Amino acid sequence: PERLIKRLNERLIEAARHDGVQLLDIARAAERDGLQAWYDVTRWLQAKMEISPAAVPLYGELLARVLAAQRGLSKKCLVLDLDNTLWGGVIGDDGIDGIVLGEGSAAGESYAALQRYARQLAQRGIILAVCSKNDPKIAEGAFSQHPEMVLKRSDIACFVANWEPKAGNLQAIARQLNIGLDSLVFVDDNPVERAAIRAALPMVAVPELPSDPALYVRCLAEAGYFEATAFTTEDRQRSEQYAANASREAVMQSTGSLEEFLGGLQMRTVFGRAREVDLARVTQLINKTNQFNLTTRRYSLDEVRSFADDPGGAVLQFRLIDKFGDNGLVSALILRPSAEDPGILELDTWVMSCRVFGRQLEFEAMNIAVETAAAMGARELRATYAPTPKNDVVRNLLAELGFVDTTGASGTDGTTTWRLPLGHYRPRPTHIARSPQ
Numbered sequence: 420p421e422r423l424i425k426r427l428n429e430r431l432i433e434a435a436r437h438d439g440v441q442l443l444d445i446a447r448a449a450e451r452d453g454l455q456a457w458y459d460v461t462r463w464l465q466a467k468m469e470i471s472p473a474a475v476p477l478y479g480e481l482l483a484r485v486l487a488a489q490r491g492l493s494k495k496c497l498v499l500d501l502d503n504t505l506w507g508g509v510i511g512d513d514g515i516d517g518i519v520l521g522e523g524s525a526a527g528e529s530y531a532a533l534q535r536y537a538r539q540l541a542q543r544g545i546i547l548a549v550c551s552k553n554d555p556k557i558a559e560g561a562f563s564q565h566p567e568m569v570l571k572r573s574d575i576a577c578f579v580a581n582w583e584p585k586a587g588n589l590q591a592i593a594r595q596l597n598i599g600l601d602s603l604v605f606v607d608d609n610p611v612e613r614a615a616i617r618a619a620l621p622m623v624a625v626p627e628l629p630s631d632p633a634l635y636v637r638c639l640a641e642a643g644y645f646e647a648t649a650f651t652t653e654d655r656q657r658s659e660q661y662a663a664n665a666s667r668e669a670v671m672q673s674t675g676s677l678e679e680f681l682g683g684l685q686m687r688t689v690f691g692r693a694r695e696v697d698l699a700r701v702t703q704l705i706n707k708t709n710q711f712n713l714t715t716r717r718y719s720l721d722e723v724r725s726f727a728d729d730p731g732g733a734v735l736q737f738r739l740i741d742k743f744g745d746n747g748l749v750s751a752l753i754l755r756p757s758a759e760d761p762g763i764l765e766l767d768t769w770v771m772s773c774r775v776f777g778r779q780l781e782f783e784a785m786n787i788a789v790e791t792a793a794a795m796g797a798r799e800l801r802a803t804y805a806p807t808p809k810n811d812v813v814r815n816l817l818a819e820l821g822f823v824d825t826t827g828a829s830g831t832d833g834t835t836t837w838r839l840p841l842g843h844y845r846p847r848p849t850h851i852a853r854s855p856q
Contacts, residue, residue, distance in 0.1 A: 439720040441485055441648055445470075448481060480643070488646040490717055491707035494624060495602035497540055497645075498592060501551040501558055501580070503608040505570070506530045507632070511557055521567025529632035534569035536636045541574050544654030545645050546596060546661055548577040550588045550605065555580040576661035585612055586619035595668065596661065597773040599710070599809060604644045606635075651700040653747035663743040664774055681779060681850040684741040688780065690787055691856035693727050693734040693751065701736055701751040704770050709809040711771035711781075713802060713816075718768070723753075731756035732764065733791055737784050739775050739851075749775045750784055754792060757801065764792050766802035776812070782847035785820050789844050800839040821845065 428446060435442045449457040452474075459471035470478050487493060502509045507519030507526050519527045541547050547570070551558055558580040562572040572578070577595050579588045585607075593600045601622040607613055613625050626642050628635060653660075667684070674680040693701050702720045709715065718726075727734040737750040749772040757763035766788070771781060792800055802817055818824070821844055822837035 441489065443482055443485055445478070445481075448477065452477070484643040484646040485648065488648045489706055491709055493646050493707075494545075494604045494644040495598055496546040496548055496576075496592075496596060496604065497537060497639075498548045498550050498589060498603050498605045499537065500607035500609070500612070501549060501553055501561075503632075504530075504606060504628075504635075505534060506561070506565075510561055511554055515561055515564050518561065518565070520565060526632055527567070529635065531567060531569055533632070533635045533639075536639065538570055538574060540645055541657075542655060543647065543650055544657040546576045546598075546657065547574055548592050548596070548603075549575050549579060550585050550592060550607075551580045552582055552585070553580040576664075584615070584619075586616055589616065589620060589623060596664075597776055604639075606639065608632075648706075649699055649703045651703055653700055653703075657747075659744065660746055660774060663746075666743050667741075678850075684743075684778070684850070686739060686741045686778065686780075686850055687852045687854055688783055688787075689738040689740065689854045689856050690735065690784075693723075693736040694856075695724075697736050697748060698723055698727065698734075700748045701734060704748065704751050704772065705768060708770040708772065709807070710773050710812050711769075711776065712807075712810050713766070713769050713813055714805045715807050715810065716768055726753050726755065726767075729755070731761070731795075733795070735784070735788060735791060737780060737787075739778065739780055746772070746775055750780060752784060752788055754788065754795075754800075762796070762798045764795070764797045764800055766800050769802075779847075779849040779851055781816065782820075783849045783851045783853075786846045786849075787853075789839075789841055789846070793841050798841055800841065802837045802839070804835045804837070806833040820847070 432442065434440075445457065457471055457474045457477075459468070459473070462468040462471060499505055502511075507530055508517055510518050519530065521527045521531050537547055549558070555578070559572060559578065562568055562570065562575075577592045579592055581588070585605075589603060589605060590600065593603060599622075600620055604624040604626065605613075605616055606626060606628065607616075608628055613627065616623055616625050624642075624644055626638055626644075628638055670683070671677075671680045674683065698720060702718065702723045705723065706717050723734060726732055732753070732755045735752045735754070736748055737752075738748050739746045739750075751768070751770055752766070753768040754764045755767045757765055769784075771784075789800070800822075802822060804814065804817060806814065817837045820839070822839045824835055825838050826835040
């Protein structure tokens with residue numbers, strides 16, 4: 420029977436992947452906690468209760484994690500301390516040869532296990548950062564000089580080592596990565612530092628690490644901060660993309676003007692209607708993006724596919740490439756036919772990754788969207804802006820693009836409605852060349 424159940428579960432996993440269905444892996448949780456913690460034979464015989472009442476809170480938490488991941492609420496960045504977190508000892512006092520790391524001791528293997536876990540997270544799109552009270556040259560030297568280091572400096576998108584308070588450093592990391600503070604998970608062995616961050620930055624997740632480093636990985640993994648419902652090529656490349664972003668920022672700081680900087684990036688957008696191969700990433704972008712998102716509507720893969728298949732509408736996708744590399748598929752836009760008038764297209768959804776804010780892609784994307792709509796026979800675009808605590812960055816975007824506010828007295832909750840007669844639209848000049856796919 421156990422072999423049969425295992426085979427059935429494997430078939431379910433494949434079927435769910437094929438149909439775009441999300442799975443909640445209770446079998447894995449039962450293996451971790453023990454079958455008796457999840458299954459009560461008496462309750463099953465009495466009422467066919469699959470989950471033991473004692474396990475209901477655990478079940479609810481696991482389910483909530485999946486739902487949160489679908490809504491883009493998972494954490495995006497793991498921020499790591501160094502001394503006694505990524506290795507044992509204090510590198511400034513003990514030197515590179517004196518820190519405890521790797522084969523040869525239980526503690527050394529524990530720290531290496533945390534590094535392997537962090538690297539696995541990075542390989543599926545979680546951003547890695549360092550926040551440490553240390554001399555930056557000494558701290559960075561460990562990543563290139565210690566033979567047992569699993570993580571490499573290139574795995575770290577943002578490296579902050581100084582003697583300043585860590586709350587300010589975490590704010591600087593969020594600014595540099597262009598993500599919210601509530602996207603950070605801060606891992607530090609020092610209880611004083613953990614308490615300071617909880618007090619100063621309550622929106623940052625701070626796990627209470629156990630005293631034994633052998634339990635660090637379990638503590639992080641079981642917290643469920645980085646739950647994911649999809650994995651795309653862009654996820655695999657995210658560390659490289661954020662490293663390239665750091666290079667762009669360095670160039671911008673040394674450039675005389677924003678226009679000079681943007682012109683020197685040699686940007687190009689690869690764009691077109693979303694193909695089947697693009698739909699998983701488009702869906703992920705819609706469900707994870709909170710800042711550049713006019714309405715924060717969330718859609719399943721099947722729903723996005725239906726929009727793409729609708730001959731009266733369009734799902735547009737945009738990649739952005741420059742001299743530093745390919746940022747990946749970073750923006751998506753859904754146009755849907757209006758039920759009241761075939762000459763009107765609704766700008767149902769428009770999302771863009773925070774990695775490319777301020778590089779004029781929003782202007783070039785709208786230029787392309789207007790051209791696409793006109794080619795489809797539309798005479799007008801309509802859009803809605805629904806404010807959230809995170810999307811203030813696009814509050815004035817529609818007005819900047821030439822849309823006219825038609826809200827009137829109906830926008831009591833802050834939601835505004837807009838219209839753009841295509842004949843009145845004036846394309847915005849940008850530094851972005853086009854490459855239709």
